[in-house]
Amino acid sequence: MNTLDGYNQPLSTQEDVELTHVARGTPCGEYLRRFWHPIALTEELAGVPLPLRVLGEDLVLFRDKRGELGLLFRHCAHRGTSLEFGIVSERGLRCCYHGWLYDVDGRILETPAQPDNPVRRNACQGAYPTLEYSGLIFAYLGPQDERPTFPIYDSWSATSDTELVPFKLSYACNWLQIHENTADPMHIPFLHGRVSGVQFTPGFSELPLLSFANTPLGIVVNSTRYAEGRLWMRAADVIFPNVAQYPPAFETGEEERLLLGAWATRWVVPSDTTRSWVIGFRHFNTRLDPHGQGNREEIGLEKVDFSGQTPAAPEDRQRSPGDYEAMIGQGPIAIHANEHLLSSDRGVARLRKLLRQQVSSLQAGNTPELPRVYSEQPVPTYTYEALAPAPLPKDPASFQRIGDQTLDLLIESATETSSSRGEWLQRKIGELIRCL
Ligand code: FES
Ligand SMILES: [Fe+2]
Structure with a gap:
């Protein structure tokens, strides 16, 4: 390690062309054109x-x-x-x-x-x-x-009163670094809490233990926290090629609940290689938002009621940067060759690996493997949140295990009917917690 020797520090300008370039005829551009x-x-x-x-x-x-x-x-x-x-x-x-x-x-x-x-x-x-x-x-x-069929995700009709409110945000950077944000839940306690100040609720500042699993649609990413006698698990969907779903961002971590279903679905759509849109639906229903904290008026063109997704005010952007600043700050196209990934970045590594497999499989003449023809039935997704009283896990390993096993149950639950799935999951996860 040579400190103060920036002159000799290697710095690549080599872009990860296979995953970031999107023009017609490029590997990823062709892959994205199948959806x-x-x-x-x-x-x-x-x-x-x-x-x-x-x-x-x-x-x-x-x-x-x-x-x-x-x-x-x-x-x-x-x-x-x-x-x-x-x-x-x-x-x-x-x-x-x-x-x-x-x-x-x-x-x-x-x-x-x-x-x-x-x-x-x-x-x-x-x-x-x-x-x-x-x-x-x-x-x-x-x-x-x-041309694939159009997927209708189960989260869009999670309850009879579910309403989808569309939004579209512009980002001056490559699509992949935006999409990767969902596979990187370890940024949440720092960017949205310890470093920038509380941007969601104070509970998010607690460091989570992370679990990842592959699903029929992509990856599910789980964060497990323990605070004040409660176990708090949050699982988000990363759906190939460019979709993600999240549980509520308003969660305080203080009320007991068990919720299968997403609070938002979003696509990251490349306008070109260095400009993208985040386009999606904020979901509204009384189960997701029992205290009426969502605000339809703040959702639409270049706005969403979700802190940090649009440019911060000039006076805040360096004192309390949000997701927008962090992702734009990676440059027009993040240079992967200059990164130093840790084990807490394994979600990002998993996403890139799966994406690379998909892209190169198409280049080899195959049809993309992840489902592109969907049944008439809503497609099961895996976004989930549980907040349940629990004893303090005995050790980090049992804490980690409960996150991993919850993901196994989430995936298994997709074989249940949509009406019985939530109840089945509640029972199984209750059993898991009692065994802690
Ligand atoms: S009709 Fe002549 S340029 Fe369009
Ligand atoms: Fe974030």
Whole structure:
């Protein structure tokens, strides 16, 4: 170790291209193109086309006067002017420059300066399929014969009163460092407590013991804490390729509860290699938020009622930085070759390893292994929180074991019916705690 010798300190500029680059033809760009991604809030479409850059492609999203959504290459197939200046028509979008009219699927409907021509019959504007779900617009940018079905996660209908409130946040950095944040729960007691000051509730400052397990969808990440006679376990979903779900961030760690279901679902969608969106749903129901702490008014375009996800106020950003500052602070693309990972970073290492397997498997000519065709039934997910009175675990090993065994039970519980799953889990985890 040579201190004060920055001159000789190795510093790589080598990006982890395989996992971070997202353009068409790159390994990860091709992998991500095998899934549906949210790209806009329904409320962003207000009568005029919306220019968007998605996975490095310049596109334009619009809703024609029939109500049909279209997602087209941004530059007109005639002489290339931007269709963000196009006029929304009864059917499709008309280019401002020479009036070509495009249908929502890219078909050329009119070339008014020369109505009868072979180009109109043989060419078309690049277009991608879209779908709309609960206030978010999703797109699929991959090959048509590999288009997956759209997954409906069980957390979206956890109770009959569950409401999904959409949000979209912009980040000036690579998608992966944002996604990795969920697989790195050891940042929580520091960034959201001991270092930056309490950003959620004081209970989060307690150091957790971490457990990780693979699920049929990706990874489940569990943090186990013990405080004031209670065991507190929180498990978040990391779903491939770019989805995550969390239990409530308002939890104080003081009230007893057992909750299967997510408080938020979010995708990290690359706009390009150095810009991303965090797009998702905040979930509302009386079970998740018995004290009514969520605030729908603070959720939407560039806002969410969840501390630290958007840029801090200028006077706070260096005194109480949040997730946003920490992730942007890793640079436009985090350079993995310069990191020094510890065992507490094993969730990040696991995520990268699985992602690399998926990406290289596709490169080898296989279809991505994780499910891409979903049944009509809601897809079981694993986000979970338990707060239960318990004796102080005898030693760190039994403390660790209860976290690990809880994850095993969570995964096993997915074979139960959705109505019996919560009860089954409550009983099994109760038995685990009694054996402490
Ligand atoms: S450039 Fe679009 S119609 Fe000519
Ligand atoms: Fe965080």
